[in-house]
Amino acid sequence: MNAVLELREVSKHYPTHRAVNRISVNIERGEFFALLGPSGCGKTTTLRLIAGFEEPTHGEIRLSGSNIHHLKPYQRNVSTVFQNYALFPHLTVQQNVEFGLHRRAENHIGKRAREVLELVRLAGKESRYPSEISGGERQRVALARSLVLAPEVLLLDEPLSALDPNLRKQVRAELKDLQRSVGITFLFVTHDQEEALSMADRLGVMNAGELQQVGTPEEVYLRPRTRFVASFLGAINWIGDIGVRPEATRIAKRSTEEGRCRPATVVQSTFLGNCVHVEARLADGQTAVAQVSRLAEPFAPGEAVYVSWEPGDEQTFE
Amino acid sequence: MNRLRAWFLAPSWAVMLALFLAPLAIILAYSFLTRGTYGGISLPWTRESYQRLADPIYLAILWRSFWIAGVSTVFCLLLGFPLALFISRSGKRKDLYLSLVMLPFWTSFLVRTYAWMFLLRDTGLINTLLQKLGLIHSPLPLLYNDGAVILGLVYGYLPFMVLPVYATLERLDRNLLEASADLGARPWATLTHVMVPLCAPGIRAGTILVFIPCLGAYLTPDLLGGGKSVMIGNLIQNQFTTARDWPFGSAVSLALMAVVMLLLAVFVRRGEEGLL
Numbered sequence: 001m002n003a004v005l006e007l008r009e010v011s012k013h014y015p016t017h018r019a020v021n022r023i024s025v026n027i028e029r030g031e032f033f034a035l036l037g038p039s040g041c042g043k044t045t046t047l048r049l050i051a052g053f054e055e056p057t058h059g060e061i062r063l064s065g066s067n068i069h070h071l072k073p074y075q076r077n078v079s080t081v082f083q084n085y086a087l088f089p090h091l092t093v094q095q096n097v098e099f100g101l102h103r104r105a106e107n108h109i110g111k112r113a114r115e116v117l118e119l120v121r122l123a124g125k126e127s128r129y130p131s132e133i134s135g136g137e138r139q140r141v142a143l144a145r146s147l148v149l150a151p152e153v154l155l156l157d158e159p160l161s162a163l164d165p166n167l168r169k170q171v172r173a174e175l176k177d178l179q180r181s182v183g184i185t186f187l188f189v190t191h192d193q194e195e196a197l198s199m200a201d202r203l204g205v206m207n208a209g210e211l212q213q214v215g216t217p218e219e220v221y222l223r224p225r226t227r228f229v230a231s232f233l234g235a236i237n238w239i240g241d242i243g244v245r246p247e248a249t250r251i252a253k254r255s256t257e258e259g260r261c262r263p264a265t266v267v268q269s270t271f272l273g274n275c276v277h278v279e280a281r282l283a284d285g286q287t288a289v290a291q292v293s294r295l296a297e298p299f300a301p302g303e304a305v306y307v308s309w310e311p312g313d314e315q316t317f318e
Numbered sequence: 319m320n321r322l323r324a325w326f327l328a329p330s331w332a333v334m335l336a337l338f339l340a341p342l343a344i345i346l347a348y349s350f351l352t353r354g355t356y357g358g359i360s361l362p363w364t365r366e367s368y369q370r371l372a373d374p375i376y377l378a379i380l381w382r383s384f385w386i387a388g389v390s391t392v393f394c395l396l397l398g399f400p401l402a403l404f405i406s407r408s409g410k411r412k413d414l415y416l417s418l419v420m421l422p423f424w425t426s427f428l429v430r431t432y433a434w435m436f437l438l439r440d441t442g443l444i445n446t447l448l449q450k451l452g453l454i455h456s457p458l459p460l461l462y463n464d465g466a467v468i469l470g471l472v473y474g475y476l477p478f479m480v481l482p483v484y485a486t487l488e489r490l491d492r493n494l495l496e497a498s499a500d501l502g503a504r505p506w507a508t509l510t511h512v513m514v515p516l517c518a519p520g521i522r523a524g525t526i527l528v529f530i531p532c533l534g535a536y537l538t539p540d541l542l543g544g545g546k547s548v549m550i551g552n553l554i555q556n557q558f559t560t561a562r563d564w565p566f567g568s569a570v571s572l573a574l575m576a577v578v579m580l581l582l583a584v585f586v587r588r589g590e591e592g593l594l
């Protein structure tokens with residue numbers, strides 16, 4: 001395997017809690033890997049361990065095959081895009097991008113900075129200060145400032161969370177394109193499952209300091225290994241011990257098949273424009289939501305129905 | 319609303335008028351009068367005091383004052399910046415350390431300066447100790463020289479550097495320092511390229527707060543410098559006491575004030591342009 005970054009049993013324990021607990025994962029060269037989890041799950045700490053801002057309590061972090069635990073942040077060939085971008089307010093856009101090149105005493109600094117600024121569509125803004133550009137532009141300056149150093153891994157800490165929601169979807173696509181065109185490995189931390197699913201080649205789902213599952217978006221969404229992963233990656237109905245996604249949940253007035261069918265009572269149905277969510281209460285008191293076509297026959301509250309699913313659509317956990 | 323505003327400002331105006339502008343006007347008038355025989359002033363009006371300012375003796379004192387105040391300010395910065403940085407990184411102990419910085423203000427500056435004399439003089443603590451330990455045979459000349467004056471000024475005005483620098487360091491976004499290291503800056507490069515430029519407002523404020531009082535200092539050079547180390551503050555004091563030349567004393571005071579205001583204007587202007 002051609003892993004650029006390997007985490008082996010990495011832990012970060014604080015006196016009061018275990019922020020990261022025995023995480024092992026290999027990030028392949030050139031892939032877009034998302035680390036997904038709720039706030040406080042340890043994903044940002046993991047990123048900071050890789051960047052060198054924190055030292056692991058146990059375990060090993062290897063970059064291109066060699067252990068980097070003794071290296072300071074300024075000696076590691078990784079770079080971070082911070083959540084608040086952390087642009088230097090006293091430097092212009094151009095100077096921000098040149099900062100790292102100067103520290104590494106590289107050649108053709110001005111030219112390389114301009115090329116990267118062109119790549120992130122910031123040509124013409126070189127002499128602006130961070131306070132004089134928009135949030136989206138600041139985010140691209142932060143990207144350019146790291147990309148210009150051609151790091152082995154680019155670490156992105158919730159880089160879209162400071163943008164306004166309308167811009168976020170557009171930037172997702174741009175970021176994905178950018179990653180493909182520069183070919184740099186991206187390790188992207190987010191709490192937004194849609195972001196992770198739509199952008200990542202592979203993703204890891206974290207909870208309470210532990211990495212619960214690693215896989216492609218399809219694998220993790222369709223075959224979650226734990227209840228936590230199943231519920232974090234999207235809505236899910238719990239029918240007894242099995243989970244069924246709303247879009248795979250069928251609802252009908254007649255019983256269809258034994259085994260994969262449960263009697264229920266309609267609680268309410270909600271019109272959402274492109275579809276209708278019908279909420280029904282099962283015999284055990286749990287409610288299940290079925291996403292049905294708005295062209296389907298209507299369901300009234302109190303109506304007796306059957307909730308069912310197709311073979312293979314159910315998710316089971318030990 | 320405006321009337322209310324005027325009423326609230328009235329006390330300040332009264333104080334400024336009575337205690338600042340009026341004395342300043344008096345000094346201005348004195349500086350153009352003739353010296354009285356036993357002090358005081360008398361007619362006729364003259365510009366003679368200002369003409370005497372160009373005398374090389376006085377220019378030398380002015381230059382010397384600038385030099386001593388400048389060196390003291392540099393030392394305050396060199397000592398104050400690391401101290402402010404240390405305090406800003408001290409977590410829960412911050413408040414304790416800040417109160418320690420301000421603790422000397424609880425006693426009179428005069429008493430504290432006398433304390434330095436007891437430490438530095440030939441039979442003082444330091445010389446006695448070094449002699450008892452056999453490290454030196456005769457007392458070191460620690461007191462009554464420029465070094466002692468600079469020491470006293472740095473000691474006295476260090477808090478005025480530490481506090482504003484601390485205030486800017488405290489507001490500094492830690493992410494910026496991490497970003498700097500992340501981009502390959504060693505600690506020294508982070509200090510010079512990120513921390514110092516971003517603390518410039520605090521450094522500038524501290525420099526002004528230290529340099530200006532140092533320039534006009536008279537107590538410290540008088541006590542620690544002896545008769546040898548005359549600064550402009552001593553010259554002014556002398557004119558009003560021993561020399562009994564009030565007009566010249568007034569002229570020196572106003573000249574000092576003019577120079578300080580000019581410097582301040584340049585300093586602030588340059589700061590706004592981001593040159594300092």
